[in-house]
Every structure is written in structure tokens, then in C-alpha cells.
Amino acid sequence: MRLHNDEVNSAPQVTYALNRVCGKPPEEAVELMLEVHSRRIAEVATFAEREAAEELAVRLQRYGLHASVAR
Template sequence: MFPVVLHDDKATQMSVVAYALAEVCRIAPEEAVRLMLLVHNEGKAEVACYTSADEAERVVAQMHFHGIDATVAVTQ
């Protein structure tokens, strides 16, 4: 599995993060807001998990396009 982690950067508006989560990860707006607040309050959070490394990297690239700091977490 390839988890996508968002990192709080204090620069990107929270509304942009929620919008990007809803659009890129194709989740409900309410869930996107919940995840955005988790990232904001915890400093980072796993927001999605994919079975393909390519899909996870595609999501990370789209988050970067929106100015959001995201990575694919290393799992064992």
C-alpha cells in the first residue's frame, strides 16, 4: 500500500486544501474538511492510500500543483 501524507505548511489556505482533497482524492466535501483540519491540527496526516505507487505519486503531484506539501509515506 502507498499512503499519501499531507503536511501543514502554514501558507496554503485551508479552503484550498479542502478543495484539493475533495477534487484530487474524490472524497466528500465534509470528509475533505475533516482531513484538512486533522492536517492543520496535527501537522501532518495520512489522507489517502493507494495500491499503486504510480497512483499515489499522481495524487502527490496534483497536490503539489495546488501548492500543498504532500509525500508518499514509506511503508514496510
């Protein structure tokens, strides 16, 4: 499951969502946020089942983030 950079959400909003929705520890959430900001995309999680990845992407989208699932 990938998270894409956008011009709408602030760094604290992205970090909060990664911590709250994805269960990432605060330090890892900050690292992922910085990766998304610098590289424009980051791999947040991998799943054996596509459905689980899609569920997480939808949860992040509800926070206003741009998340996608690779095909």
C-alpha cells in the first residue's frame, strides 16, 4: 500500500494518520512522512491479501490522504 505526496495535508496530519490508522510508531510515522515528502511516494505496508491493502488505503483516504494499492 502506497502513500502519495499532496499539497493539501500538513506534515503533522500525515504523521498522525500513519500513527493512528496504520499503527506506525511515532518515529516510523515521521520517517515515512519525510519519505513521502521527499520522494513523492512511500511504501507504507505490504499485505498477502489485496483486500487488506485496499481497506487500509480507504482508511487513509478517509483522513484525506492520497493512498493507493499497487497492482
